[in-house]
Amino acid sequence: MTKRVVAGVLLLGLSLTPLACRPRKAREQPPPPANRVEYFKQKQAETYLPNGRQKVVLDTVEETPDGRIRYQTTDGQTWVVEMKPTGDGRYKFGWPEPAK
Amino acid sequence: MDRRLFLKEAGMAGALALLGGGGLFARRAWARGKLEEQLVGDALDTLRAQADEEERDFPARAAEGIRRPFAGMCLNVATFCDEISAPRFQEKLQRLPPEEREDQLLSAFCRCLEPDRVLAFLRQKARDVGKELDRRWDVSCREVARRWGERLQGRGPDFDAEDFGRQVTELVRDSLQRSARRAAKAGRPAVLGDTQEDVGASALLLVPLAKTDRLELVKQLPLFVVRVCRRLFAEVAGWYEGRRGNLHKQISGQLADLGDRVAREFEREVSRRLVDLHGWQEQAVRVAARRQAEARVGYL
Numbered sequence: 001m002t003k004r005v006v007a008g009v010l011l012l013g014l015s016l017t018p019l020a021c022r023p024r025k026a027r028e029q030p031p032p033p034a035n036r037v038e039y040f041k042q043k044q045a046e047t048y049l050p051n052g053r054q055k056v057v058l059d060t061v062e063e064t065p066d067g068r069i070r071y072q073t074t075d076g077q078t079w080v081v082e083m084k085p086t087g088d089g090r091y092k093f094g095w096p097e098p099a100k
Numbered sequence: 101m102d103r104r105l106f107l108k109e110a111g112m113a114g115a116l117a118l119l120g121g122g123g124l125f126a127r128r129a130w131a132r133g134k135l136e137e138q139l140v141g142d143a144l145d146t147l148r149a150q151a152d153e154e155e156r157d158f159p160a161r162a163a164e165g166i167r168r169p170f171a172g173m174c175l176n177v178a179t180f181c182d183e184i185s186a187p188r189f190q191e192k193l194q195r196l197p198p199e200e201r202e203d204q205l206l207s208a209f210c211r212c213l214e215p216d217r218v219l220a221f222l223r224q225k226a227r228d229v230g231k232e233l234d235r236r237w238d239v240s241c242r243e244v245a246r247r248w249g250e251r252l253q254g255r256g257p258d259f260d261a262e263d264f265g266r267q268v269t270e271l272v273r274d275s276l277q278r279s280a281r282r283a284a285k286a287g288r289p290a291v292l293g294d295t296q297e298d299v300g301a302s303a304l305l306l307v308p309l310a311k312t313d314r315l316e317l318v319k320q321l322p323l324f325v326v327r328v329c330r331r332l333f334a335e336v337a338g339w340y341e342g343r344r345g346n347l348h349k350q351i352s353g354q355l356a357d358l359g360d361r362v363a364r365e366f367e368r369e370v371s372r373r374l375v376d377l378h379g380w381q382e383q384a385v386r387v388a389a390r391r392q393a394e395a396r397v398g399y400l
Binding site: 051081097 | 165169170172175176177178179217346349352355358359360363
């Protein structure tokens with residue numbers, strides 16, 4: 001009787017081993033948020049920028065037709081910046097340039 | 101004629117010849133010196149006015165846009181904060197002596213700042229501003245040549261303005277290359293490196309690079325950037341570890357200040373480069389004036 005139980009447990013263990021060792025599906029990264037303007041506002045609400053610690057005026061943030069983000073800083077200057085998805089659910093911002 | 105009389109008269113004749121020769125020599129030296137002085141005076145009127153204007157306006161123009169990489173860092177500050185707040189990074193920092201902590205922070209900062217892009221940006225800036233400096237130098241050379249042409253009229257062959265421009269520009273380039281070689285030999289390599297640029301851009305790119313044996317990425321940044329960053333990270337290394345509160349806000353504030361400080365430091369650096377360039381230009385014109393005086397003033 002004991003032998004049967006031990007053999008059963010062994011068999012069960014052996015049959016489950018491949019299941020545990022199967023290749024796992026790579027952990028999927030969340031896609032970057034679809035609303036880029038909201039993402040920008042959320043990330044830059046607290047950010048200080050050069051030229052005497054300027055801040056982003058959040059109401060002025062908008063997406064340009066070429067997919068960049070346009071925003072104004074508290075000194076009244078307008079900038080555009082690129083946003084590229086990084087693959088980990090976030091975006092990387094480029095170097096802002098003055099808007100023409 | 102007895103021997104004594106012969107020696108006396110020969111001595112007198114020799115003395116007279118020496119006196120005459122010496123007089124001619126002195127007259128030539130005096131006339132050359134005077135002409136050289138006049139030519140240099142003509143040139144300096146033009147060059148100094150231009151140099152003052154360039155030293156006043158160009159540093160700010162060159163520094164335009166230098167805040168952009170730092171503004172980019174501020175926008176990406178979350179990535180930098182994540183990196184330096186990660187438990188593994190903090191544990192590593194705590195095991196290190198203070199100066200190596202700064203190095204680690206500086207390395208993390210450089211990974212986010214992309215030094216090669218910063219260097220490419222500086223090179224492009226130097227090319228743009230350098231082109232304008234070269235154009236103005238060309239205009240100055242023409243003006244100096246016009247004045248020298250007038251002054252040298254009737255003193256030997258016609259003055260060749262084109263040749264003058266080429267000659268002085270080559271002299272400036274020689275001084276510049278000597279300076280770059282001296283710096284490299286002394287272990288202070290410049291951003292210019294071995295690249296071939298025009299004179300204006302090369303003069304601006306003599307900005308020294310950071311010197312460090314420990315940090316490969318930092319080596320690619322100009323010394324003035326690293327110097328300002330070190331001051332900041334010495335401070336950050338002291339306070340960020342145990343600090344509660346909004347790290348994002350604090351670090352982006354520090355980076356914003358850093359961008360402004362780097363811009364000011366860059367302006368100073370460009371001023372120094374311009375002072376050197378103007379010194380070499382003045383020296384080149386002095387050499388050219390001496391050559392003209394030597395070629396045109398003879399003994400008679």
